[in-house]
Amino acid sequence: MPATIRDVAKASGVHVSTVSRAFSAPQLVNAETRAHVLAAAEELGYRPNRAARALITGRTHNIGLIVADIANPFFPPLIKAAESHARGRDYHVFVADTNEDAGVEEELVLALAKQVDGVLLCSPRMSNTQIEQLSREVPLVVVNRPVPGLPAVVMDVAQGARLAVEHLVALGHREIALLGGPRGSWTNREIRRAATLAARNAGAELVVLGPNAPTEESGSAQAEAVLRAGVSAVLAYNDLMAVGLIDALDHRGVKVPDQISVVGIDDTALSRRTRPMLTTVATPTAAAGRAAVDMLLQHGDDRRTTALVTLQTELVIRDSSGPGPHRTAGPGRRQQPPVDGVASESRE
Amino acid sequence: MPATIRDVAKASGVHVSTVSRAFSAPQLVNAETRAHVLAAAEELGYRPNRAARALITGRTHNIGLIVADIANPFFPPLIKAAESHARGRDYHVFVADTNEDAGVEEELVLALAKQVDGVLLCSPRMSNTQIEQLSREVPLVVVNRPVPGLPAVVMDVAQGARLAVEHLVALGHREIALLGGPRGSWTNREIRRAATLAARNAGAELVVLGPNAPTEESGSAQAEAVLRAGVSAVLAYNDLMAVGLIDALDHRGVKVPDQISVVGIDDTALSRRTRPMLTTVATPTAAAGRAAVDMLLQHGDDRRTTALVTLQTELVIRDSSGPGPHRTAGPGRRQQPPVDGVASESRE
DNA sequence: AGTTCTGCTGCAAACGTTTGTAGTCGCATG
DNA sequence: CATGCGACTACAAACGTTTGCAGCAGAACT
Numbered sequence: 001m002p003a004t005i006r007d008v009a010k011a012s013g014v015h016v017s018t019v020s021r022a023f024s025a026p027q028l029v030n031a032e033t034r035a036h037v038l039a040a041a042e043e044l045g046y047r048p049n050r051a052a053r054a055l056i057t058g059r060t061h062n063i064g065l066i067v068a069d070i071a072n073p074f075f076p077p078l079i080k081a082a083e084s085h086a087r088g089r090d091y092h093v094f095v096a097d098t099n100e101d102a103g104v105e106e107e108l109v110l111a112l113a114k115q116v117d118g119v120l121l122c123s124p125r126m127s128n129t130q131i132e133q134l135s136r137e138v139p140l141v142v143v144n145r146p147v148p149g150l151p152a153v154v155m156d157v158a159q160g161a162r163l164a165v166e167h168l169v170a171l172g173h174r175e176i177a178l179l180g181g182p183r184g185s186w187t188n189r190e191i192r193r194a195a196t197l198a199a200r201n202a203g204a205e206l207v208v209l210g211p212n213a214p215t216e217e218s219g220s221a222q223a224e225a226v227l228r229a230g231v232s233a234v235l236a237y238n239d240l241m242a243v244g245l246i247d248a249l250d251h252r253g254v255k256v257p258d259q260i261s262v263v264g265i266d267d268t269a270l271s272r273r274t275r276p277m278l279t280t281v282a283t284p285t286a287a288a289g290r291a292a293v294d295m296l297l298q299h300g301d302d303r304r305t306t307a308l309v310t311l312q313t314e315l316v317i318r319d320s321s322g323p324g325p326h327r328t329a330g331p332g333r334r335q336q337p338p339v340d341g342v343a344s345e346s347r348e
Numbered sequence: 349m350p351a352t353i354r355d356v357a358k359a360s361g362v363h364v365s366t367v368s369r370a371f372s373a374p375q376l377v378n379a380e381t382r383a384h385v386l387a388a389a390e391e392l393g394y395r396p397n398r399a400a401r402a403l404i405t406g407r408t409h410n411i412g413l414i415v416a417d418i419a420n421p422f423f424p425p426l427i428k429a430a431e432s433h434a435r436g437r438d439y440h441v442f443v444a445d446t447n448e449d450a451g452v453e454e455e456l457v458l459a460l461a462k463q464v465d466g467v468l469l470c471s472p473r474m475s476n477t478q479i480e481q482l483s484r485e486v487p488l489v490v491v492n493r494p495v496p497g498l499p500a501v502v503m504d505v506a507q508g509a510r511l512a513v514e515h516l517v518a519l520g521h522r523e524i525a526l527l528g529g530p531r532g533s534w535t536n537r538e539i540r541r542a543a544t545l546a547a548r549n550a551g552a553e554l555v556v557l558g559p560n561a562p563t564e565e566s567g568s569a570q571a572e573a574v575l576r577a578g579v580s581a582v583l584a585y586n587d588l589m590a591v592g593l594i595d596a597l598d599h600r601g602v603k604v605p606d607q608i609s610v611v612g613i614d615d616t617a618l619s620r621r622t623r624p625m626l627t628t629v630a631t632p633t634a635a636a637g638r639a640a641v642d643m644l645l646q647h648g649d650d651r652r653t654t655a656l657v658t659l660q661t662e663l664v665i666r667d668s669s670g671p672g673p674h675r676t677a678g679p680g681r682r683q684q685p686p687v688d689g690v691a692s693e694s695r696e
Numbered sequence: 697a698g699t700t701c702t703g704c705t706g707c708a709a710a711c712g713t714t715t716g717t718a719g720t721c722g723c724a725t726g
Numbered sequence: 727c728a729t730g731c732g733a734c735t736a737c738a739a740a741c742g743t744t745t746g747c748a749g750c751a752g753a754a755c756t
Contacts, residue, residue: 002462004711004712004713005712005713006712006713014735014736015735015736015737016712016713016714016736017713017714017715017735017736017737017738018734018735018736020713020714020715021714021715021735024714025715028733028734028735029734029735030733030734030735033734033735045485047458047461047462048462048712048713049403049462049711049712049713050462050463050713051398051399051400051402051403051408051462051463051711051712051713052399052403052711052712052713052714052741053712053713053714054399054713054741055397055399055400055403055711055712055713055714055740055741055742055743056712056713056714056715056740056741057713057714057715057741058741060399062442062463069428070424070427070428070431071424071425071428071617073421073617076418076419076423076424077419079418079443080417080418080419080445083418083443083444083445084445084447087444087459092442092444092459092460092463093442093443093444094410094440094441094442094443095427095431095441095442095443096431096435096440096441097428097431097432099432110395111435111440112440113395114350114395114396114397114398114399115398115399115410115440137350137393243621247621269419269421270618270621273591273595273618273621273622274621275623352741352742352743353742353743354742354743362705362706363705363706363707364706364742364743364744365705365706365707365708365743365744365745366704366705366706368743368744368745369705369744369745372744373745376703376704376705377703377704377705378703378704378705381704381705396742396743397741397742397743398743399741399742399743400711400741400742400743400744401742401743401744402711402743403710403711403712403713403741403742403743403744404710404711404742404743404744404745405711405743405744405745406711
């Protein structure tokens with residue numbers, strides 16, 4: 001029923017190959033002929049069949065995008081940016097959701113492999129070995145984790161964690177808890193490493209609580225542990241957990257930030273909606289989505305490149321972090337941290 | 349490079365057609381032969397090329413999902429449910445985002461048309477006529493709006509609006525504002541109609557403010573108008589606007605719900621995170637996603653069916669709605685409704 | 697014994713494109 | 727006048743499947 005290239009050829013009195021070239025190689029066909037063809041195509045409402053084209057060219061003009069959980073507010077901006085960016089380059093995007101399950105992750109990559117020109121693997125929970133294996137099936141770009149030999153885009157979350165810890169120390173906190181994220185998360189390891197280091201350098205103590213699922217619930221569930229740990233400040237793996245923690249503290253009558261300061265990571269839409277508004281590390285999720293698409297389209301088939309894009313993060317100071325018990329002197333609560341560079345502009 | 353059906357045929361010593369049937373019509377091939385074939389396929393890591401299959405069968409096993417704004421918390425649960433449901437039926441989902449723009453909507457449907465077996469059009473802003481036209485290009489299921497002659501799944505948001513208004517009236521509110529949603533939204537018209545009717549029946553006055561973009565910002569922007577209107581309660585087009593409004597009221601020192609009650613619609617994840625927690629109308633978004641997929645897969649090619657699935661909504665009473673100036677007697681603010689059935693709760 | 701049936705498998709055409717190769721034509725070149 | 731070239735177009739093979747049809751055993755009827 002739908003018009004094919006043959007219908008167009010018939011209608012414009014030329015051969016199908018000419019029609020094809022009229023679309024994909026305009027310089028090879030007489031301008032006049034081309035005009036005829038295009039008119040006929042328009043007339044018939046012809047749209048090339050991408051499946052047929054894919055069959056012969058080997059490129060589907062589709063890309064896969066695999067995330068851990070669409071409902072996690074971290075991902076929608078990334079998905080949105082990637083989709084829109086890809087569409088601008090005439091690519092369509094398959095979105096799939098793994099429910100934070102490494103097994104589903106693998107299955108999805110395999111299922112999508114023959115259907116797409118490449119896959120954007122966001123925050124994978126698989127092992128590097130598994131990922132490398134999969135990259136033999138289909139070009140992969142990994143987001144939020146560097147994998148040796150594969151193109152990846154990561155956020156400098158270590159920098160963010162450092163800034164967060166320094167911010168808390170500057171406010172007078174000496175005992176800080178880190179609400180760890182999920183096992184298998186590179187980001188989690190980075191945060192932990194950087195936060196530990198930053199704390200040590202600043203003469204503060206860092207207690208690690210976790211690993212935990214990156215959800216609001218598990219943030220709430222850790223409230224007891226936080227209180228038991230006797231800390232005056234908490235850095236959470238992400239905003240979701242920070243929000244859950246604040247809620248649970250609130251229920252127990254613990255005031256944030258008066259009694260405990262809480263800092264999140266990601267600067268999701270959520271962070272502006274909590275009371276108090278959340279101090280958090282902003283990660284450039286939309287930029288990451290676009291960068292990942294670019295890398296995929298650019299590298300095309302030469303997998304096993306070692307390209308790594310690192311995006312900067314910054315600390316956004318709001319109301320959930322305040323003076324700690326060891327406050328000596330210095331800036332007021334909402335004031336900018338002393339720091340160099342990135343930290344000093346908290347955009348809002 | 350990747351194994352084709354021909355490789356499998358060669359490896360297992362049968363004809364390609366037998367291999368094909370071993371996968372798609374098991375009853376037509378000898379069990380033993382089939383086992384051989386499957387073993388060989390497994391060995392070679394063979395996965396059928398969906399593009400080639402689509403070419404001949406005419407079914408791509410893909411479906412398109414078009415939403416107004418992925419970042420709007422209303423949509424992720426719907427997308428997630430649809431994707432997972434579709435995958436269970438061996439379908440993959442293209443997700444695209446229109447940025448609330450009717451023009452982009454049309455373009456997207458057309459772009460996806462040849463690539464999918466059908467499109468789920470969520471909360472379209474186009475005219476019915478346009479939608480009907482597009483349905484000639486590709487099977488369509490409309491979500492959140494009934495379109496004559498097309499399969500659709502809608503939420504009984506009128507019911508929800510009625511319950512919300514009745515709830516407010518029962519609490520003693522007589523002047524209620526409705527924060528209208530976007531122009532072109534069927535849901536918006538429904539809410540308005542039902543709320544107006546419910547208010548009239550209950551002897552209350554309803555002021556309509558709008559239309560507005562369905563965003564937090566425009567909710568905040570209407571705070572002044574709400575105060576000027578002198579109402580004691582507000583029903584918002586969605587949670588996002590309700591949240592924005594609450595924020596803005598808070599900034600002005602207006603207490604919710606003590607001075608003004610606010611009720612949202614959608615029961616997004618947001619609503620449990622606001623202070624006070626939002627009273628809202630729960631819409632079954634995940635169920636809608638699944639239902640839409642089912643309808644699409646079921647109707648297959650017979651477009652122009654008139655099937656309409658209506659999903660029930662219910663009122664979730666939390667803390668943002670409280671007693672109004674005309675309180676006489678009745679249930680306490682946080683009291684549970686008399687349960688059994690969604691509708692009965694605010695009958696009094 | 698011949699016939700029909702059943703269960704399985706092979707053959708080959710099709711699906712809608714792209715693309716290498718070969719042809720045609722007119723025209724300038726030598 | 728032959729030759730070659732440039733600009734264009736037609737031909738046909740290929741991509742990896744599915745599927746109607748035919749073929750061929752052997753079993754089960756008549």
